[in-house]
Amino acid sequence: MLTGRKYRLDLTPDQAEFAERIGGVCRSVWNTALEQRRTYRRRDAWIGYHEQARQLAEAKQEFAWLAEVPGHCLQQTLIDLDQACSRHGTWKVRWKSKARTRPSFRFPEGAKIAIERLNRRWARAKLPKLGWVRFRITRPLGGAVRNATVSRDGTHWHVSFLVEDGALTPQRHDHPGSAAGIDRGVAKVVTRSDGIFHHQVFAREREVEHAATLQRRLARTQKGSTRREHAAAKLAKALAKVRRRRADFAAKTAHTLATGFELIVFEALPTKNMTAAVAPKPDPGQQGAFLPNGAASKSGLNRSILDKGWHRIELATRGKARYTGTCVITVNPAYTSQTCNVRTVVDRKSRQSQAVFRCTSCGHTEHADVNAAKNILTAGRAEHARPRPGARAGARKPRNHVGRKANRQATAAQGHATASPELAGIPRP
Numbered sequence: 569m570l571t572g573r574k575y576r577l578d579l580t581p582d583q584a585e586f587a588e589r590i591g592g593v594c595r596s597v598w599n600t601a602l603e604q605r606r607t608y609r610r611r612d613a614w615i616g617y618h619e620q621a622r623q624l625a626e627a628k629q630e631f632a633w634l635a636e637v638p639g640h641c642l643q644q645t646l647i648d649l650d651q652a653c654s655r656h657g658t659w660k661v662r663w664k665s666k667a668r669t670r671p672s673f674r675f676p677e678g679a680k681i682a683i684e685r686l687n688r689r690w691a692r693a694k695l696p697k698l699g700w701v702r703f704r705i706t707r708p709l710g711g712a713v714r715n716a717t718v719s720r721d722g723t724h725w726h727v728s729f730l731v732e733d734g735a736l737t738p739q740r741h742d743h744p745g746s747a748a749g750i751d752r753g754v755a756k757v758v759t760r761s762d763g764i765f766h767h768q769v770f771a772r773e774r775e776v777e778h779a780a781t782l783q784r785r786l787a788r789t790q791k792g793s794t795r796r797e798h799a800a801a802k803l804a805k806a807l808a809k810v811r812r813r814r815a816d817f818a819a820k821t822a823h824t825l826a827t828g829f830e831l832i833v834f835e836a837l838p839t840k841n842m843t844a845a846v847a848p849k850p851d852p853g854q855q856g857a858f859l860p861n862g863a864a865s866k867s868g869l870n871r872s873i874l875d876k877g878w879h880r881i882e883l884a885t886r887g888k889a890r891y892t893g894t895c896v897i898t899v900n901p902a903y904t905s906q907t908c909n910v911r912t913v914v915d916r917k918s919r920q921s922q923a924v925f926r927c928t929s930c931g932h933t934e935h936a937d938v939n940a941a942k943n944i945l946t947a948g949r950a951e952h953a954r955p956r957p958g959a960r961a962g963a964r965k966p967r968n969h970v971g972r973k974a975n976r977q978a979t980a981a982q983g984h985a986t987a988s989p990e991l992a993g994i995p996r997p
């Protein structure tokens with residue numbers, strides 16, 4: 569199975585400076601190539617990866633600053649742009665601004681990256697043109713390296729390797745028949761249908777205030793000044809800390825969920841209203857209650873600091889599920905918070921407050937999130953059991969691996985039944 573391994577790099581000042589430069593060149597190649605694609609489109613023409621790669625090779629003859637950075641990283645940038653444009657359309661792909669994008673570049677040829685262990689804590693990797701880079705080997709690589717991505721997160725540089733670890737998805741989960749519905753929320757990040765909460769505060773109130781102060785300080789500095797650079801670095805550091813906590817929480821929660829359940833049901837997240845949904849009207853006494861108004865809660869800073877990482881939890885769970893044989897599905901979230909899970913009666917008034925659900929019909933009382941999670945599970949079970957005609961294995965997420973195998977056997981048997989008369993040489997009438 570392909571999996572990621574991320575380590576913190578210990579670059580020499582020269583290497584860090586060079587890495588920054590490579591990131592900058594990749595960014596400008598992205599922007600130039602995107603602008604070129606748009607110019608072509610305005611003239612009703614089209615330019616693709618191959619022509620852009622050819623022009624890049626030509627430009628490298630002319631400009632030393634292009635030639636000095638690893639060529640494969642630039643090519644990879646063009647490939648990434650090509651994929652982004654074909655997936656989202658040339659007009660929806662965004663510029664990479666210097667202030668907002670964190671530098672990142674990929675070395676696509678894993679076979680050419682040598683990795684050596686230096687001692688218990690340190691290892692080094694040889695990257696084209698960057699040379700030997702040291703990193704803290706906090707966990708074993710555990711497989712063959714396919715590619716390496718170098719990126720800066722706040723002040724630190726990291727390398728992440730894409731690794732083929734040779735693991736296979738088990739045929740059956742360790743707990744056959746187990747299932748959980750998952751409700752993601754603000755008051756509790758994750759609520760399970762069995763009444764268990766997974767919760768963590770990613771940024772304490774003081775930290776949120778501190779980030780806001782840093783943001784204001786940054787806004788008062790002049791563009792291009794040293795003071796601005798310092799302020800930006802401080803803010804980036806504060807945000808990176810919150811981001812790490814969120815990633816850690818997502819990984820741990822995903823592990824618990826995937827090892828514990830054979831079927832996990834999430835509510836499908838809205839893609840367009842995500843920004844509005846990240847920080848809904850804060851409850852008094854809850855995190856984020858001091859936010860001045862709803863509009864501010866959608867703004868960039870508050871979004872990055874108050875984000876609960878709902879999407880990330882789902883992604884991490886899907887990643888873990890490959891190792892446990894768990895099936896992860898999503899269902900339409902409509903009415904899950906207003907429906908009584910005992911008699912499936914829908915009434916908006918049943919949701920008495922953020923935390924309390926009391927059915928107006930049968931009087932059933934429960935924690936509102938647990939009730940929602942149970943409804944999500946019910947919907948998920950129905951979805952899971954429904955046969956999908958025409959669904960091919962691998963075309964979408966398989967419902968479960970046993971089912972997929974059974975399907976394959978069934979098709980094989982079918983093929984055999986129809987093929988045999990001809991093979992036997994029975995003459996057609």
Ligand SMILES: [Zn+2]
Pocket residue numbers: 908909910911912913927928929930931932
């Ligand atoms: Zn009821």
